[in-house]
Amino acid sequence: MLPNVLFIHPLRQMAMLLQKIQRHDAALLESALTAEQFPLWQQAQTAIGFSLRACCPLCDQVKPEFGQPKPGWADLEQQIHLSIEFLQSLKAEGFAGWQQKRIETTAGFAQLELTGEQFLYLYALPNFYFHYGMVYAIARAQQVPLTKGDFDGWHQYPEGFSFLR
Template sequence: MANLMYQGSAPVFTHHLKNLSAILKLAAKDAKTRGIAPEVLLNARLAPDMLPLAAQVMIATDHAKGCCARLAGQPSPVFADTESTFAELEARIRKTLAFIRTIKPAEYADSETRDITLTLPFGELYFKGADYLHGWVLPNFYFHYTTAYDILRHNGLAVGKREYLGVVPGMEMNAAAARAMGVKPQAAKKAVKKAARKKASK
């Protein structure tokens, strides 16, 4: 179970935070091309009572680093939450990814039964590790990642599910699928060869 807890957290956050970083890079470039002030997008919301893009990115990183830290029984790094540019948000994502890499898979051992306490402005929440990961963190992480994507898509950024999902780790594909998904030729070639070898060995 320890390995499953690791596989269901650190690699998942890493993959999607890299996707989010790539989407933010596209957004910054697109804003420049279209003559849109970056702060317009960074402060954009889906609804008046929802948080803006910058906050959505901050909270997604908070869930990722906080989850990995708590599952491993470590303190989570605290960020200042002062990011106000695309470059600063990307730097925050890089810091989050760097922290996640410092925790070895073995440190997630027995984390499914670890007692987790979350102190929030409205009170405290108590979980076992598995419930915390699957019932609280992952839904929250995806909510804020998706909302960040949706804000940019709603404001005209030409991205789709391909950018949101990225190239899923462990996924194999044939040449047609690689072309449809826009995978780089080298990566597609490796994936096709690997799939062919796997098929031949059966």
């Protein structure tokens, strides 16, 4: 499976998750788990950005900038839409040899040099899912009624189901 394909399904799920969060309480864009963590909007924007940050160096493309400095709900929806369109436009031949490419990047203040395979599987995907997971966690902490299925698009549970009952 090519790297770009790995991000399309979860980006679509994030779009649906964000719509559900917005319908529940549009003010949650500014909510965070703790005062020193990014708010929901920035967690979402960072996850979206990681999909592009992951794929572009692996296929020798310049990372497009779709983000607003402080986006609203519609901006996040547009960023996801444009990111999916961009990822779908990437051709398989552009990824030739991606596993062995040398990728230089930063992780916080650390300078990294990784193979494409290490970069994707050990750095980019974990970071994408970390920030996407924070969106879910912030929403759940604010009592938005979400399930694991809202996050991954696969699990299904009846309304009101709880593992604790």
